[in-house]
Amino acid sequence: MRAACLQQRVDPCRPQDNLSRALEMARAALQQGAKILVFPELFLTGFCYEASAQSSASAEDAFPYPSLDPFRKIAQEHDCLIIGSLRNGRRNYGFCLDPVGLELRAKIHPFDTEKEHFDGAPFISPAATRWGMVGLEVCYDLRFPEVARALALQGADFLVTVAQFPGARRAQWRMLCIARAIENQLPHVACNWASGGGSLIISARGEVLAEAGPDEAVIVGEIDLAERDRVRREIPCFADRRPEVY
Numbered sequence: 001m002r003a004a005c006l007q008q009r010v011d012p013c014r015p016q017d018n019l020s021r022a023l024e025m026a027r028a029a030l031q032q033g034a035k036i037l038v039f040p041e042l043f044l045t046g047f048c049y050e051a052s053a054q055s056s057a058s059a060e061d062a063f064p065y066p067s068l069d070p071f072r073k074i075a076q077e078h079d080c081l082i083i084g085s086l087r088n089g090r091r092n093y094g095f096c097l098d099p100v101g102l103e104l105r106a107k108i109h110p111f112d113t114e115k116e117h118f119d120g121a122p123f124i125s126p127a128a129t130r131w132g133m134v135g136l137e138v139c140y141d142l143r144f145p146e147v148a149r150a151l152a153l154q155g156a157d158f159l160v161t162v163a164q165f166p167g168a169r170r171a172q173w174r175m176l177c178i179a180r181a182i183e184n185q186l187p188h189v190a191c192n193w194a195s196g197g198g199s200l201i202i203s204a205r206g207e208v209l210a211e212a213g214p215d216e217a218v219i220v221g222e223i224d225l226a227e228r229d230r231v232r233r234e235i236p237c238f239a240d241r242r243p244e245v246y
Helices: 015-031 051-060 066-078 112-116 139-143 145-153 167-184 225-234
Strands: 002-007 036-038 081-088 091-098 101-106 127-129 132-138 158-162 188-191 200-202 208-211 217-222
Touching (some): 015 036, 036 188, 081 132, 081 158, 091 132, 101 127, 101 132, 139 145, 139 167, 145 158, 158 167, 167 188
Parallel strands (some): 002 036, 158 188
Antiparallel strands (some): 002 217, 081 091, 188 200
């Protein structure tokens, strides 16, 4: 399966500008044969907390999420999976949208001042899609290995992280993304926003298949589930776990 990270610039409280940018980048990813398109965290609105701007962002705030209608059309026309995050009240929801429907998984760990506006999700589980079980994390969740491990133990086929990690912590971002792939023996598609940069597509062996620089970019790489299975046979970490002593 060919996946793409769409490392987009995200302007807070500018949903129309962000939408135009996202659709342009989606076209570029599709032209490269991508079937899984991953956008950054809150790629349509950014962290828009201004009361005066809520009306412009309100399309994301409630079911059936009309702000996703352009992406529903893309998913249907191109038979693809689209992943990102959006706001609904006090939740920052990661989403997986395919021709069959929409799956939502809220961010577990709001970061710093986000706690004033968002509540953490009460559960962890992979999202079922036509492309497999997606282990979806939202930004700060990456720093908590328990999240990715719980997703892996529940049958995630690959990991996806959507983020607005700052550029000042790009080295930490890179190491954490690779570590989550290696320790769970899962491919990892980690999409950051352009202000932070360094989006990655990583194999189940921890090999970097594609990596973005600091600017807007579309990167693509293959998610190889057969290789994942080979890696797990070669080094049977999950069979050798001893949870009774952890």
